[in-house]
Amino acid sequence: MSDGQKERGPVLTVPVRPRPRPGGVPGSEAGARDEGIGASAGRPDGIPKVTGEFQYASDLWLDGMIWGVTLRSPHPYARIRSVDIGPALATPGVSAVLTHEDVPGSKLYGLEIVDQPVLAVDTVRYQGEPVALVAADHPEIARQAAKKIVVDWEVLEPVTDARTALGLDGGAGGGAAGEVPRLHPGGNLVRHLRLRKGDPDPVADVVVTGEYHVGMQDQAFLGPESGLAVPAEDGGVELYVATQWLHVDQRQICGALGLPPDKVRLTLAGVGGAFGGREDLSMHVHACLLALHTGKPVKMVYNREESFFGHVHRHPAVMRFEHGARRDGTLVYVKAQIYLDGGAYASSTPAVVGNAGTMGIGPYVVPHVQIDAFGAYTNNPPCGAMRGFGSVQAAFAHEAQMDRLAGALGLDPVELRCRNAMAQGSQAPTGQVIDSPAPVEEMLRRVAALPMPPPAAWANGGAGAVDLRDLPGGVANTTHGEGVVRGVGYAAAYKNVGFSEGFDDYSTARVRLEVLAGEAVATVHTAAAEVGQGLVTVEQQIARTELGVHQVTVHPKDTAVGSAGSSSASRQTYVTGGAVKAACEKVREGALAVIQRRLGRSVPGLRLAGGKVISDTEGVVGELAGLLGDEVIEETVEWRHRPTYPVDPETGQGFAHVQYAFSAHRAVVDVDTELGLLKVVALDCVQDVGKAINPQAVVGQIQGGSAQGMGLAVMEEIQISGGKIRNPSFTDYLIPTILDVPPMQIEVLEYPDPHAPYGLRGVGEPPTISSGPAIVAAVRAATGLPLNQIPVRPEHITGTG
């Protein structure tokens, strides 16, 4: 399979969009815009998004709706002695004030561990934890009423360090082990993943060690948390919400409301980005509670400040790594301890620990591995899913270690990586054999061979005027070239695709084929959340390819169809794509059976393409629309990838992940070494996507993911002090602007995965993983500094911390 692919050439060029022919109506070009898989088909939601008509969750409106707001704890750790809602309830315009007492079902919910209160009962464990809800005619009335709720707090000393929480020495939180409070009944350990492979006492010629710190990143999706809950006549509720997984939301809402699933009906509202931050509940139960209590539709929208408190963040990490290698650069062993601060509630911490632990050494072959990865409860903000999910943190450490090792061995950093690169047939640290292409070496060599950006214009002795925009600091005029040094860095990474360790990972698709107005049209109905990645386009493209129709309607996403699983783990194109493909295959089978009957004779080798029914032997047999007639073919398929298995609790060995995805980055960074300011000049990537279902969308995902990795490397951090967020706003939580993100050359490889639909590989996460480490490597090259902490700050470069 891969040989055939190699002959064809694995590198995909993304075509520049053709300009419309003069006189043509824009948007009406036939061809790419309505093609099947492999084409850069246009998005079905594109036109509404550019005209401002697309309805995001925050745009929802219903006559008679009222507004809900949340009262949140100002304290990271406190007991609630009493709550007086009287003055709030008495405020004109207020319809309801609710506390935990008004939660009819389970008071707790959670993705993996059911440990999180819908509304705080007697304890709050993080700053921002919801305590009460207010519904009123205008959000301002609700806000002011919420301020009138009187809570009698007993403020407690928060636990603010993961290692302290676990009772380990060296924790920054202070206090002897015995004094650390148990934040949850089971103690402060959420999960310990233990991975042991090979010799417990391996010997190496050269050993390098390091301790690495990764700060807390935020998903910073632009669309604020929003939803509209509408009470239904049957005593149930309809919830329109921006989310990543309708059915897991439904399950938790049903638990809290004490209602069965057919009474809690969710529809996906427009999502303004997610990146992991919508995998957990935010206002879902809250809005439903208020709606059921008041009998009115209730809308809730968080502003940006509340958003920082309203969703989980990326786990900050402290990691100690030890790499041992032979003189020739062959890796012998890796030992690592990874501490992830999970904050107040578990969220996805167990899975993040699993990822960081099982993939913590990077895309390299290492015979002897000892990893201990820990997730801890603290009173810091809860952490959970964010694009890259544990691999991001580990990659910062393992890539720094590879460069450190290269330095110790006198080897080129790319060469060292290539010598140890995984390939098809390699064994992962879990003992799993990589059973599909893994072109790590090729990606590294290709990214290293990409054209470098031109040498800095200002470096040539200042001939001619300096363009500040080319320099670190830009028009803020901090340098005209003084002190600026250019560095180049490389990194490679990998990530699992799909839910792992034995999780029953599946998706459901309902596909319908019928003739409307003389044309054969398909409808695809899944619950898979479109969060911007272009899944709706993929669904259309698959139906076009499998059914040979041009017109495909994507049905609104809701819980009327079975679960599609989460829009996370880079899994949707694989799993929901697989479900849509499988449903289309069944529909096609049914349609062809109908057509055979209509033809009244047996015609061999029938297939559907271009709106026609075609026979291998007879050519075009007829128009699909004509032959289908009144017949409606509809199939619903629940589709699974091949199973994964839990890892052994002592050794971490097992077939844990169904697919791996790999990427490599090169970064070129100009550093003002005297001021510690930097400019990322180029950030190039090579990534293997197996099969690019939509090449333009694939490149867009790689570029977007790279920018997020860059943000973590050089500017993004939720700063916590005493458990409190110091910068809950876009003023001081900085994400890259268009003046910060450099040009990005992206090379896409297509080595099919024989186990996956169309050979595709998940795309979204790897670019977020290898980008940041490449940038930090470049800054190290420019400055000679170890830089063991991200985001890199000017203080780190200038030594003025």
Place this chain on the structure above:
Amino acid sequence: MRISCTVNGEPQQADDVWEGESLLYLLRERLGFPGSKNACEQGECGSCTVYLDGVLACACLVAAGQAQGRDVRTVEGLATGDELAAVQQAFLDAGAVQCGFCTPGLLVAAHDLIGRHPGPADAEIREALAGNLCRCTGYEKILDGVRLAAARRADKADQL
């Protein structure tokens, strides 16, 4: 208070406007123009970018009362009937739209840029769009979209 203004060429009016509301709230919640977005409400993201008397502004930073009698143009007013503006079509063709939350603000800012600078260089495009955050695209395809729109308008101008 009552606010009367022109939005996308048509007179609009809202009653019972609270004095502390922003133009963004007025547009989205009272006048039925939810196209402009509310990603930060503090001028740090540009998702609420509109034209106010022909000049680019963040609607979240304009007090509703300040819009009295003024001319407002939003993303909903860029297209002419069924024909998309050059920037809108170009963004679609270039793949510059993912989640799309930043798109309305970016389109107004890009529309303003190309209107003032028909052939902007990359450095100019970046500086002009520096007030619009995007979290999905990494900006590359947004740059492609702006270049494409500028090139098409230049072609069209050449044909006249």
Place this chain on the structure above:
Amino acid sequence: MVVGTLCGMEFLQPATWAEAVAAKAAYPQAMPIMGGTDVMVELNFDRHRPEYLLDLTRVTDLAQWAPENGHIRLGAGVSYTRIITELGGPLPGLAMAARTVGSPQIRNRGTAGGNLGAASPAGDSHPPLLAAFAEIEAESARGVRRIPAAEFYTGVKRHALAPDELIKAVLITPPAGPQQFCKIGTRNAMVIAVAAFSLALHPDRREVGTGIGSAAPTPRRAVAAEQFLAGALASDGLWESRGPLPDTVGRRFADLVADAAAPIDDVRGTARYRVHALSVMARRALVWAWNDYREA
């Protein structure tokens, strides 16, 4: 549904400057709003619920600037965008600072008057106004007065205006020599200064003006640095000769600028970094300004 009963706020919209002054006299607690780039953030996030908002955008006089008696009368309502495009010639330091403010959208609305009214130590316009020895013209029903920039900032986000006063204009004599402005930010747009420095040479007065931002409770001048440099330039005859500036002078100047700062640690940076950054910016800005002076 009437929201006003719960959170009453009145919106005052004077059509002329006289009306504005009268309104502020009648309601000293009124919060003036021009571009809204600070005030609306406070309103949107419920930091402030003033009884009265005093909208100055109808007072068209405020959005004018004009040369007057050798200085520039910059109306408090002139936007940063217009400062960049219209005043880059005579006031390059202020124009450079304006170019670093926020974003194009913010620059179209934000004003030096608003920046002064907020009096944040991090405001971008303050260092160049200090370096240019600008004066702030304030008016109330009681009369008009001029406040030198160096006396305008009285504390963290506090200024010398009386409650009934409004800022009418900033009066700036364009410095006769080169001007520079530098601002540290960890991102290339929409960033609050971690530290900022402005320098203006006044060869006609044999004086040097400086402004430090984000490195003290208020924007402030580095007076000892100014006096040192002016003295060194005079005693070496450099104002006239335009000869090369000795490194020792540049380094000493930089040290004195850093000494004038009194920064804190905060989410944007450490005090140690701010001091260090100021000394680097001061040294570089002086080299650039002196080179410009030599080539003039």
